[in-house]
Amino acid sequence: MADRLKGKVAIVTGAASGIGAATARIFAREGAKVVVTDVQDEKGKAVAKEVDGIFLHHDTSDEAQWTKVLAETRGKFGRLDVLMNNAGVFIPQTIEDSTLDVWNKVLGINLTGVMLGCKHAIAAMKANPGGPKGSIVNVSSITGFMGLASAAAYTASKGGVRFLTKSVAVHCARNYRTIRCNSLHPGAIDTPMNQAAFDASGDPEGTRKYFEGLQPIGRMATAEEMGECALFLASDESSYMTGAELLADGGWIAAAGPL
Numbered sequence: 001m002a003d004r005l006k007g008k009v010a011i012v013t014g015a016a017s018g019i020g021a022a023t024a025r026i027f028a029r030e031g032a033k034v035v036v037t038d039v040q041d042e043k044g045k046a047v048a049k050e051v052d053g054i055f056l057h058h059d060t061s062d063e064a065q066w067t068k069v070l071a072e073t074r075g076k077f078g079r080l081d082v083l084m085n086n087a088g089v090f091i092p093q094t095i096e097d098s099t100l101d102v103w104n105k106v107l108g109i110n111l112t113g114v115m116l117g118c119k120h121a122i123a124a125m126k127a128n129p130g131g132p133k134g135s136i137v138n139v140s141s142i143t144g145f146m147g148l149a150s151a152a153a154y155t156a157s158k159g160g161v162r163f164l165t166k167s168v169a170v171h172c173a174r175n176y177r178t179i180r181c182n183s184l185h186p187g188a189i190d191t192p193m194n195q196a197a198f199d200a201s202g203d204p205e206g207t208r209k210y211f212e213g214l215q216p217i218g219r220m221a222t223a224e225e226m227g228e229c230a231l232f233l234a235s236d237e238s239s240y241m242t243g244a245e246l247l248a249d250g251g252w253i254a255a256a257g258p259l
């Protein structure tokens with residue numbers, strides 16, 4: 001299959017690395033025109049070149065930059081069909097260690113950035129030639145379902161994304177019918193984000209092994225496996241899904257314990 005997003009225009013935020021880069025490649029493989037956005041310019045440009053798309057510098061926590069990204073996307077391609085709100089940061093701090101600066105930074109990117117993306121994408125999707133239509137995929141996390149003791153702000157941000165998605169979905173369904181919004185909840189994925197956490201632990205190999213053992217499936221996922229999940233939510237194959245949670249965690253949450 002190579003036409004599951006044929007004729008569609010997609011923005012993927014945080015697409016210079018990890019899950020976002022893999023998703024940009026998969027969306028392009030399926031026929032979408034892809035707008036790669038990120039704060040990492042060189043890496044983002046390389047991904048855009050690879051997928052024959054365009055790169056836009058974009059800090060998702062800044063509303064003025066969303067206005068610019070949407071204007072440039074519509075100016076270049078004339079429509080917006082898919083937004084993957086993927087950009088995120090992981091800065092571990094327990095609740096006792098939390099500083100307001102880190103809290104505001106994590107919430108600003110991981111939650112406020114997703115809210116701004118939804119707001120601006122809906123405005124563009126409403127104005128699509130042929131009438132309102134589109135799919136928004138918000139990247140939450142397994143931590144949208146359970147608390148990570150070492151990362152209070154991150155857990156709060158991902159729980160926020162899970163429920164923001166439902167509010168957006170209901171609003172869009174009631175008002176526009178064919179604009180959908182769902183959340184994707186990765187478990188542990190082998191990306192630079194996790195590698196940085198392993199490196200910071202002082203025992204990268206041991207921490208990696210521990211992480212792999214947490215999941216009944218016995219390994220972390222690849223970024224590509226998350227991209228394939230995002231593709232399903234982005235495509236018309238999920239046309240009756242809105243406000244839903246797609247959990248892709250190798251059975252982590254399903255397992256009550258080691259048995």
Ligand SMILES: NC(=O)c1ccc[n+]([C@@H]2O[C@H](COP(=O)([O-])OP(=O)(O)OC[C@H]3O[C@@H](n4cnc5c(N)ncnc54)[C@H](O)[C@@H]3O)[C@@H](O)[C@H]2O)c1
Pocket residue numbers: 013014015016017018019020037038039040058059060061086087088089090109139140141142185186187188189190191192193194223
């Ligand atoms: N890796 C995992 O195990 C895992 C698990 C659950 C959820 N997630 C989520 O998946 C998403 C992608 O993570 P990843 O693992 O691919 O990490 P990653 O670090 O490889 O990629 C994240 C990208 O977001 C970009 N980014 C950071 N701040 C930004 C900002 N303000 N504006 C725009 N871009 C910004 C980074 O430059 C980077 O390219 C994140 O939302 C993350 O929280 C990851």
